[in-house]
Amino acid sequence: MYVEALNEAIFEEMKRDDAVYYMGEDVRASIYGASKGLFEAYGENRVLDTPLSENGFIGAAVGSSLVGMRPIVETLTSFMWVAMDQLISQLAKMKYMFGGQASLPVTIRAVMYYNGAAAAHHSDRSYPMFMNMPGIKVIVPTFPEDAKGLMKTAVRDNDPCIIFEDGNLGGIKGDVPDNKDNELLIPFGKGKLLREGTDCTVVGIAGGNIHALNAAETLEKDGISVEVIDPRTLVPLDKEIILNSVEKTGRLVVVDPAHKVCSAASEIISIVSEQGFWNLQAPPAKVAAEQVHIPFTQALEPLIFPTEEKIINAVKGTLE
Amino acid sequence: MYVEALNEAIFEEMKRDDAVYYMGEDVRASIYGASKGLFEAYGENRVLDTPLSENGFIGAAVGSSLVGMRPIVETLTSFMWVAMDQLISQLAKMKYMFGGQASLPVTIRAVMYYNGAAAAHHSDRSYPMFMNMPGIKVIVPTFPEDAKGLMKTAVRDNDPCIIFEDGNLGGIKGDVPDNKDNELLIPFGKGKLLREGTDCTVVGIAGGNIHALNAAETLEKDGISVEVIDPRTLVPLDKEIILNSVEKTGRLVVVDPAHKVCSAASEIISIVSEQGFWNLQAPPAKVAAEQVHIPFTQALEPLIFPTEEKIINAVKGTLE
Amino acid sequence: MLARMIRIRLFESALIECQKSGEIVGSLHTYIGEEAVAVGSCVALNDDDYIAGNHRSHGHPIAKGGDINKAMAEIFGKRDGYCKGKGGSMHLADFSIGILGESGIVASSVPVATGAALAAKLKNEDFISLVYFGDGASNQGACHESMNLAALWKLPVIFVCENNQFAVTTSYKDSVSVDHISDRASAYGMPGVLVDGQDALAMYEATTVAVERARSGEGPTLIEGLTYRYEDHSLGLASVRRDQSYRSDEEVEKWRKRDPIEVLKSNMIKQEIITQKEFDQIEEKEKISVEKAVDFARKSPFPAPEELYDDLFTDPIEFA
Amino acid sequence: MLARMIRIRLFESALIECQKSGEIVGSLHTYIGEEAVAVGSCVALNDDDYIAGNHRSHGHPIAKGGDINKAMAEIFGKRDGYCKGKGGSMHLADFSIGILGESGIVASSVPVATGAALAAKLKNEDFISLVYFGDGASNQGACHESMNLAALWKLPVIFVCENNQFAVTTSYKDSVSVDHISDRASAYGMPGVLVDGQDALAMYEATTVAVERARSGEGPTLIEGLTYRYEDHSLGLASVRRDQSYRSDEEVEKWRKRDPIEVLKSNMIKQEIITQKEFDQIEEKEKISVEKAVDFARKSPFPAPEELYDDLFTDPIEFA
Ligand SMILES: Cc1ncc(C[n+]2csc(CCOP(=O)(O)OP(=O)(O)O)c2C)c(N)n1
Ligand SMILES: Cc1ncc(C[n+]2csc(CCOP(=O)(O)OP(=O)(O)O)c2C)c(N)n1
Ligand SMILES: [Mg+2]
Numbered sequence A, B: 001m002y003v004e005a006l007n008e009a010i011f012e013e014m015k016r017d018d019a020v021y022y023m024g025e026d027v028r029a030s031i032y033g034a035s036k037g038l039f040e041a042y043g044e045n046r047v048l049d050t051p052l053s054e055n056g057f058i059g060a061a062v063g064s065s066l067v068g069m070r071p072i073v074e075t076l077t078s079f080m081w082v083a084m085d086q087l088i089s090q091l092a093k094m095k096y097m098f099g100g101q102a103s104l105p106v107t108i109r110a111v112m113y114y115n116g117a118a119a120a121h122h123s124d125r126s127y128p129m130f131m132n133m134p135g136i137k138v139i140v141p142t143f144p145e146d147a148k149g150l151m152k153t154a155v156r157d158n159d160p161c162i163i164f165e166d167g168n169l170g171g172i173k174g175d176v177p178d179n180k181d182n183e184l185l186i187p188f189g190k191g192k193l194l195r196e197g198t199d200c201t202v203v204g205i206a207g208g209n210i211h212a213l214n215a216a217e218t219l220e221k222d223g224i225s226v227e228v229i230d231p232r233t234l235v236p237l238d239k240e241i242i243l244n245s246v247e248k249t250g251r252l253v254v255v256d257p258a259h260k261v262c263s264a265a266s267e268i269i270s271i272v273s274e275q276g277f278w279n280l281q282a283p284p285a286k287v288a289a290e291q292v293h294i295p296f297t298q299a300l301e302p303l304i305f306p307t308e309e310k311i312i313n314a315v316k317g318t319l320e
Numbered sequence C, D: 001m002l003a004r005m006i007r008i009r010l011f012e013s014a015l016i017e018c019q020k021s022g023e024i025v026g027s028l029h030t031y032i033g034e035e036a037v038a039v040g041s042c043v044a045l046n047d048d049d050y051i052a053g054n055h056r057s058h059g060h061p062i063a064k065g066g067d068i069n070k071a072m073a074e075i076f077g078k079r080d081g082y083c084k085g086k087g088g089s090m091h092l093a094d095f096s097i098g099i100l101g102e103s104g105i106v107a108s109s110v111p112v113a114t115g116a117a118l119a120a121k122l123k124n125e126d127f128i129s130l131v132y133f134g135d136g137a138s139n140q141g142a143c144h145e146s147m148n149l150a151a152l153w154k155l156p157v158i159f160v161c162e163n164n165q166f167a168v169t170t171s172y173k174d175s176v177s178v179d180h181i182s183d184r185a186s187a188y189g190m191p192g193v194l195v196d197g198q199d200a201l202a203m204y205e206a207t208t209v210a211v212e213r214a215r216s217g218e219g220p221t222l223i224e225g226l227t228y229r230y231e232d233h234s235l236g237l238a239s240v241r242r243d244q245s246y247r248s249d250e251e252v253e254k255w256r257k258r259d260p261i262e263v264l265k266s267n268m269i270k271q272e273i274i275t276q277k278e279f280d281q282i283e284e285k286e287k288i289s290v291e292k293a294v295d296f297a298r299k300s301p302f303p304a305p306e307e308l309y310d311d312l313f314t315d316p317i318e319f320a
């Protein structure tokens, strides 16, 4: 399962390297699951419960990374607003600003709760904003294996990484290959072909891939062959795998659970329009979150996010 | 001039409505020009010098707006990182979250200094991030008349408005029509045709329009007729004026001084690709800031931003 | 006072039942055990004074005299709720009676409430504002900035820290570097008072002093009400494990024994203000009104899909 | 000590000349008048201790023993500068000798320095860290969060507030709600010391006490050095008007009379540590080294266009 896979990755990396430590709110009690057992295994100098001061402790993680530590910080995307200064002014900018002197091996676990009645203050999916700002690697795993492998790569990477973990995937099952040598390392910037197809390319982001795969299965019954691609990381982005797929299918739908304006979906569509224009046989389409805050009521919230049905319609739209 | 036009707008609105007040750092001394004379005219209860606490005082502006005030807050885009929580969690979300009960007539003047050796910490152009988040109107005036008219509209608007003022336009001259009745009010969501043309549509954002117009003039000599459009506001966005123009020209270049990934340019290209696909006769092109932080050295900084030359090349590219 | 405390207790108890039965979704942060803090302080306010709160959010509006039908309907996600179902449990608000809303992001309403007090000063009106935040929240920068601003400008605001001794699983002794949060008042030059938060009268008295101070232009006060929450941090969110190891059963029992309703009741009976019979009558009356509220909430319709974009802006904006 | 103070003074004076002649661009925040604060405190540190600073940024690295050739070249935007020209005046850094960099966003390096101290604790090493910030910056939430964290965890960090009495044009009396910033230390349970910032020896002594405290695991100290800046807030930024009305010429004169270099010099001459002649020799030597630095900076090449994307990530990422 997704959360367990993350937990495994963190355990393995903390075991491998003493410089890795884990920090966040109530992580010793592991209220969200991924830090389960860490405190018992690694103790108070490696697993830190912080006060409710995200700007302060994320800044402290940044500072510690400058002098040799490799922090993993747990938070929710929605709590990152209070820490934006340290995330942007320091974490993202420091290395460049200081001409490369700084090394910032900081991994941030940014959990995204949405579509679960958490309302506007707890449902952010802010990865497009971090894509707009240079200096941070943006990771969006869908499957347990990727969550584990990308997490391990992030911890070893010398640049700032934010893993946007889709809270809806917490219960997603999936095999994580055995790795007695602890080497399930998935490289950044390499997309994954989730399903081959010939009629339309669907690029899915995070939880979007689950709906995309369901839609592909349903569409197959209608004789429509959908190729599903998971970029896995948005910075760096594997644009080749997307452009190559569109070259084959001639059609593109992007499924993105973040707000649709200036979204990752907008970006991917703009790239394909600029660089794969002559391959497109129909207008590309976006299935992204409605441009509205997340309402609490379950009468409205589910209307906002990508669904199998919306994807099916979009794919069919490209085939008209 | 741009700054004077803003100053006029602020004066007129403060005179018209007692609920309007002005706040920011060192605004009484008016170190940046736009608040010149305000303190002398309106005194200490309408013109507030704040401590260096952007999250605190922007939050206070928000709170005051809930109970009848209409604050105008002066800051730089780069100082908004420390205030992101109040800007996003409260200013952008409150009205919706409370089912419409809140009215938030807050105007934020977010000055963007870039291309002036201010380095990475002082050169942000963060409007794409605010476009991604629902709830805030995003205003990007290029000419003094628009700066004045949009500022006045913003102050009277009952929703949160951020005016992203391009610091490179401070010295831009332009006539501001006489308005004895104080009614230079420019509506949001209405783009402006800056120059008519038939071969290619260039959409310019903020300072980007100056380069776009220069490029259009140069290209005219080569017999290439460029249409230049200034959307003036990005939320709401006048997509009709853009789609109609592309229908005529069949080609699109977007000029955007913000970082290119998940940019306003990406968004506009994605909209035209989705909704104006069949009118496009060539791949659309983006002339936006390089995806890197802003270096101090003048040997590198100017390479980052849109220039006349880059626009000319992009337009020619669409005509190949 | 007693009636409102009982109302909160019964309201929360009803919610727990409705959550168990699956009628309501999302997480609940109940106020049981802390009733004296909100009620004791709110009754010291006038109707046209303002309050703002946090995620532990049902006690505050009820203490201010809010309509429990609307509150209950909101938590059910229904259209007749305070926020038309868009806010839910963490975002109750009633602007018509000065309830400026609860905030899911901790400490985020502290600047907002400070801003309402700023408005009182700028308008030269004599309403005041009061804000509730937790022991955990006190470590946020937003508190520092707001307290400095309020003290500097002598704003009529009362900061009420509800020290229930834990932030989720973290003891305030492990998050606050001094003995008491009220000790920090001296760093701003305002009075700081530590109050027995189980004693509604003590809260009332301390708040009354602070109200007088605020209304006479002398500025803010920081009140720390030492209290305890009986239940888990939050109920319902499946991913938050019910780990109670951070506090002992004995400790919980000890606090339950000094129940705020009992304390007030026995006090009033001793002083012959009420009789046990009158108490029972009040309780019975509140029971019926809470039952009615549940009934009201059940019968209220869900919002319709067309309402999704309502209340985002004053006038709707179309997004591409 | 004396040599470093003179070096700072001459370095800044040379910069002012180079700015007038147009050789350097951008804004300069000079440290003239405040030399005793940085030098007095830095000499109490070991070479492997860390410092971090702010926008008034030339004094700190020079006080820590930084290479003025590299500092000067950086401010000239040259490739041999500390940050290869990418940082400029506000972002000097030398990680090799513990200078973790200056920050243009005020107070933003306070959490970072706290993090370096956290690393010392986690690694169980005995280096410490020290951070400079202004009176204005002290009102930022970042200071509150960091001070709480540092006191709570007993981190070996020294907070040095350079109270030069103004933030641009705003007196600290109009921005800080208590008499002295050092008074705030008690809110965190750490010592707060108000020091004569014109007296390098006093700064040295206070810092030495704090260093001992930090190194022996007793935690942080807040030192406020009361000082004065002789020049405008910043030089060069055309849009920042040279409005000096916020302070009188007499006040400036009064402070100039207690010049920190003079204070230290006369002290040392009185105690017969040096003679006037030796002082002149030191001054002459520093003069030559600063002249050489200017020469070095002039001769250094600008970075080449191909270097634009270097140093953003450890391994370059290609952006579409
Ligand atoms: C900025 C932010 N960080 C973290 C959270 C998650 N969170 C919600 S409530 C809470 C604990 C708050 O503790 P306290 O302020 O003492 O209030 P209490 O719940 O005890 O009433 C936490 C960590 C949040 N909502 N906002
Ligand atoms: C967050 C933030 N807000 C505003 C500014 C603009 N600014 C730069 S320096 C300065 C004054 C700083 O005053 P102080 O901290 O006392 O330092 P000093 O300049 O006096 O050394 C201001 C307002 C900034 N750089 N960062
Ligand atoms: Mg608490």
Ligand SMILES: [Mg+2]
Residues within 6 Å of the ligand: D134, D135, D136, D162, D163, D164, D165, D166, D167, D168
């Ligand atoms: Mg200062």
